[in-house]
Amino acid sequence: MIIYPPLMDWNWMKQRPQQLMSRLAKQGHVVYYCNRTQTDRAPEEIEPNLTLVHHHQNWLRSDWPKLRKRYDSVGVWCNNPMLANTLSSYQADWIVYDCADDFGEWIRHEKEMVAIADAIVCSSQRLFLRLQKTFPHKRLVLIRNGYDPEMNLHKTEKREIPVDLMDEQNNKLIGYVGAWAPWIDEALVRKISCIDPAWKVVVIGAEFQKKFHHNGLPHVRYLGLKPHQLLPSYIQAFSVCVIPFRLNPITLATNPVKAYEYLAAGKPVIATDLPECRLMRPHVDIAPTHDQFIEKIKKRIFDPGDPCARIEYALQNTWETRSLQAEALLSELI
Structure with a gap:
C-alpha cells in the first residue's frame, strides 16, 4: 500500500504525483492519494486501486487505524x-522522498526528510548530482518526468479549434502551456509578441505567485488555466511551442513536462538554456539569448522540422516508462 500525503489536489493539471500514483495503482499497488484541500466527503475510489482522500485529518483519525x-x-x-x-x-x-523541485524553502527541511527516507527519487540530473553529493550513502534514483499517452497528443487526427481561438485561425500562434510564474521571462515574452502583428502569443495556465498584466503584454492572449483534457486542442493549434524561462535554481533543476507534451504533438519547441532541455536536442531548439530565441521562432514558423521524430521521442519517454522505474525501486523496498 502507498500513501501520498497532502501536497496538491488530484485535479491540479495531472502532474508528476498524480501520474506516478495512477500508474503504480494500475500495476497493482493500493494507493491512497490525499488532497491538500480538505472537504467533507468520504474517500472516493476514482480508479481501480486508487482512492482519493478528500479530508486527510478525518481519514487519519477514523479510517487509517x-x-x-x-x-x-x-x-x-x-x-x-x-x-x-x-x-x-x-x-x-518505508518512505520515498521524491525530489522534483529546488524550492529554497523546501531545501531547508531536506536533511530531516532524507534522514527518515529509505530512498530518494529525483526528476533531473542537476537534482541527482546535488543530492548524491550531499547524501552520498542514500539510495538515489533518477526518474524524470514524461508524457501521458492518454492525452492522445501523438495521434494525428484533426481536432476542433477551441472556441476562444476561433478568431485567431488566420494567425500563426506561438504557444506556452504552464504556470504564469516568477520564473517566466516576461521581457522575452514581450519581444516574442512583437515579432509580427500576424503572429500571436497564447499563454495557457494558472497564475502562480505572479499576476498576468495585460497592459504590459498587449499582444499576448492569456487564456488562464484550462482543464487537462482540453490541452491537446490548444497545443495542436500552435505553430511553435515555447518554454521562456529565466535561469534560476528552480528552472535549472526542472525537467519540464510541457516539453514532452509539445513534442508528442510533433510541434517545434524552443526553450531557454535549461539543462534538461539541452538533453532533448535535436528535438528541442535551445536559445541562450533573447535574440537567438526570436531567430529560432522565425525559422520554425516557416521550417517546422520533423514532427515524427519528436513524437517518437515523446513515446519513448512516457509516464508508463517512468512508473516501471518506480516499480523497480519499490520492489527493493517492499
Whole structure:
C-alpha cells in the first residue's frame, strides 16, 4: 500500500504525483492519494486501486487505524520535505522522498526528510548530482518526468479549434502551456509578441505567485488555466511551442513536462538554456539569448522540422516508462 500525503489536489493539471500514483495503482499497488484541500466527503475510489482522500485529518483519525492493520507493507511517497515531521502518523514500513523541485524553502527541511527516507527519487540530473553529493550513502534514483499517452497528443487526427481561438485561425500562434510564474521571462515574452502583428502569443495556465498584466503584454492572449483534457486542442493549434524561462535554481533543476507534451504533438519547441532541455536536442531548439530565441521562432514558423521524430521521442519517454522505474525501486523496498 502507498500513501501520498497532502501536497496538491488530484485535479491540479495531472502532474508528476498524480501520474506516478495512477500508474503504480494500475500495476497493482493500493494507493491512497490525499488532497491538500480538505472537504467533507468520504474517500472516493476514482480508479481501480486508487482512492482519493478528500479530508486527510478525518481519514487519519477514523479510517487509517483500521487500514493500517489490514496491510503488511505500507509506504509513503512524499514530494514535500516540509512534511517530514508528520509522516510518523502513517507508521510506514518505508518512505520515498521524491525530489522534483529546488524550492529554497523546501531545501531547508531536506536533511530531516532524507534522514527518515529509505530512498530518494529525483526528476533531473542537476537534482541527482546535488543530492548524491550531499547524501552520498542514500539510495538515489533518477526518474524524470514524461508524457501521458492518454492525452492522445501523438495521434494525428484533426481536432476542433477551441472556441476562444476561433478568431485567431488566420494567425500563426506561438504557444506556452504552464504556470504564469516568477520564473517566466516576461521581457522575452514581450519581444516574442512583437515579432509580427500576424503572429500571436497564447499563454495557457494558472497564475502562480505572479499576476498576468495585460497592459504590459498587449499582444499576448492569456487564456488562464484550462482543464487537462482540453490541452491537446490548444497545443495542436500552435505553430511553435515555447518554454521562456529565466535561469534560476528552480528552472535549472526542472525537467519540464510541457516539453514532452509539445513534442508528442510533433510541434517545434524552443526553450531557454535549461539543462534538461539541452538533453532533448535535436528535438528541442535551445536559445541562450533573447535574440537567438526570436531567430529560432522565425525559422520554425516557416521550417517546422520533423514532427515524427519528436513524437517518437515523446513515446519513448512516457509516464508508463517512468512508473516501471518506480516499480523497480519499490520492489527493493517492499
